Amino acid sequence: MKIGNYEIPDIRLSEAIQDVKKIFDKVKNTQDLTHYSDIAVMLDYKSKIGGAFYRRLNSLTLFGLLEGRAKYRITDLGENISYPISEEQKTELSSKAFLNVPLWNKLYTKHGKQLGDNVWFDIKNITGISAPEAQAVEKDIRKWYLDDVVFVIEKPNIKTGEQNNSMLEDTTKFNENTKVEESKINYxxxxxxxxxxxxxxxxxxxxxxxxxxxxxxxxxxxxxxxxxxxxxxxxxxxxxxxxxxxxxxxxxxxxxxxxxx
Known part of the structure; x- marks a missing residue:
């Protein structure tokens, strides 16, 4: 779903994690490019590939679990979240996937896990849509956000702003480490x-x-x-x-x- 210049996954993070594991169990690596029609079969879209499938596929890319266009590969995040070494790591990776969604990231920076009243005002200011449009989508945005944010475990004795900054730093470090590993291969x-x-x-x-x-x-x-x-x-x-x-x-x-x- 698109709101202004922001895209929101049409499936929830719990479903996205299940989907990427299904794909990974079939593909078995993160190097091969897989055609979208093959992914459709893996996700049980056997007879018809339509809007619902493409929105589902786009949701996996928004969470950072897949990357590509027409042909896709599983990201390192998608691989590790499918087979985490511990519940702690799965929670950390799920938090990263949550923060990969720009609108969720901005709302979390301000509100943490609990959205306040009149969140439509923040939606309007962030996305640039009108007040009536923001009020019309507020109920759904609130529900989807709260469904996804349950994967985020806040560290104890840390203020919300400091916690959010810590998580953003962790996400940045994860991406930087991934780039370093890729550069090692390239050179x-x-x-x-x-x-x-x-x-x-x-x-x-x-x-x-x-x-x-x-x-x-x-x-x-x-x-x-x-x-x-x-x-x-x-x-x-x-x-x-x-x-x-x-x-x-x-x-x-x-x-x-x-x-x-």
Missing amino acids: QETLKINHDTILEKIPFGQDIIIYLPKGNIAKSWEKAQRYMKLYLEDFDEDHSKTDSLEKSIGDTEEVYEEDIL
Whole structure:
């Protein structure tokens, strides 16, 4: 659901965690890109892929559990939240997923776990929608927020503002650590993927790095180009389908919002 420039997940965090675990149990890694139609089957949308499915898929990206477009991969957060090493870690990761939703993040910074009266006023100021619009969605926003915020465990003897800042710092550290780990992979000179194959790093400027099997680089590059061409053709086709479906969903958004409200 979109309110002003802010998007709110159409499913609750508890459902999102269950969904990403279903996907992860099928995909079994965080590297492979999975087509949205395959994800639909994993989530039991076997006969028809429509607006409800795309809103569900978008909710997983809003919580930071999936990333991509047309083809998706499970994030590190999605992996770890599916198989936490302890209840404490699951609570911490669930809090991070909650704070990934910008509107939830801002409301939590001000209110913590308990929303005050007339929260429509905050909704209006944050999202930029009109007062009547904010009052119309206040009841649903309150319910959805309170359903999701139960995953946040506040630290004892800390004021709400300090607690929120601490959680935001933890979220920032988590994202920074993820970037550091990814950068370690990017700057390895070689990668060994099995006993016989060693990949050699070939950088293209600062932003693009590819790995090709050591040895006949020219032949490997020619083969990689053919695969890339096929991938891009498939991506362009998926991209066009997704845009068309998203436009269709947008054209019927009023109907969905009436159902929700």
